[in-house]
Amino acid sequence: MIDWKSVEAADCAVPAGRPVDDLVGELSRALADPDPLVRDGAPYTVLATWIARGTIGTPRRLELGDEMAGRFADPRIEARSFAPLVLDMLVAAGDFRAGWVDAFERWYPAEQDLRGHDGTLGWLHAVAHGADLLARFGRHPEVTPTRMLDLAAARLTAPTDHVFEQMEDDRLARAVALVLTRTDLGERDAVGWLEPIADRFGSDRIGTPVPAHISNCLRTLRQLHVLADRGVRPGGDLPAEPVHHRDTVKSGVAAVLDRIVRR
Incomplete structure (x- = not known):
């Protein structure tokens, strides 16, 4: 050993x-x-x-x-x-x-154990660790960016009773923002992935307390709006990169947030 x-x-x-x-x-x-x-x-x-x-x-x-x-x-x-x-x-x-992307795509929105940290097992962080890989794949030239954006939407709309508590929302928002820096991403595709989120949460009535999955989605999108406005660092001391179609993304995210909280 x-x-x-x-x-x-x-x-x-x-x-x-x-x-x-x-x-x-x-x-x-x-x-x-x-x-x-x-x-x-x-x-x-x-x-x-x-x-x-x-x-x-x-x-x-x-x-x-x-x-x-x-x-x-x-x-x-x-x-x-x-x-x-x-x-x-x-x-x-x-x-x-390519098979790695397929396996990840099957797992990420289906994972049900979303604990960030466990007293016995330590860090688990499935959402955050998955978000980092989503960003990596989403910036890879052999992966279409819309595929990873749709995957992020699937993770956000997946039913869960677990509220993100270890900055998973920030990590997922950062991952999406990094995918949105791709200059080959069309303007419509830059916001099209938001439609299933708006459809899923814009038709539900928010109860009291706010359901975990809605809280997770709201906080992730709010952080994404900030990153779309200011840019996102790909890592380390590298300078922030601008989100492509910045104004369109900001408006799209704001419209989804408004639809959720006002219904």
Whole structure:
């Protein structure tokens, strides 16, 4: 058994005596471990570093991506919710398979365990981790932006009794805003994904207390309106990028918000 904390402390140098491909398998299993100190600790850092540095060969990275795509059907929430993080690393490093998008598209709006943090399992964050991958796919040239915008709408309109409580609304809004920075996105498509949200929530009567799914949607769209106005940072210290069709998006989001709260 590898002491991954020691590997992390050694600048993630590859341990001697074990093939990298075998070590990747051990890291993959660690990122589905129910112990948050294992899943979200040194193994995560080491795997992310090896992917970014190109330490893992392309064939093994693609196998890892296929494994993560399959993990969306895992019965354990900790396995499902960490799969998008690994896929995000891989796509950021230049790897891509259309099947990964298909698997993600099936899982994201269907996930019912939306806990951000659990006292035993630690961070789960399915909505937030999924949002990060949605943004990554949504900016990929082989994925049409409308596909990911429609997926965001499907996640927002999916029934749930769970109120976002760990900034999931902000992460999802940021993901949508990043997809909306694509300059190949037509003006109509930039707001067309809002129609099912308006139809779904614009016809319901808001009860007291406000239902969780409506609260989640309202807060996500409000944050999106801010990002559409000010631009969105793709990450780190990079400058903010403008949302394409900025005024149209702002007006579209505002109209949906108005329809929901005034009905």
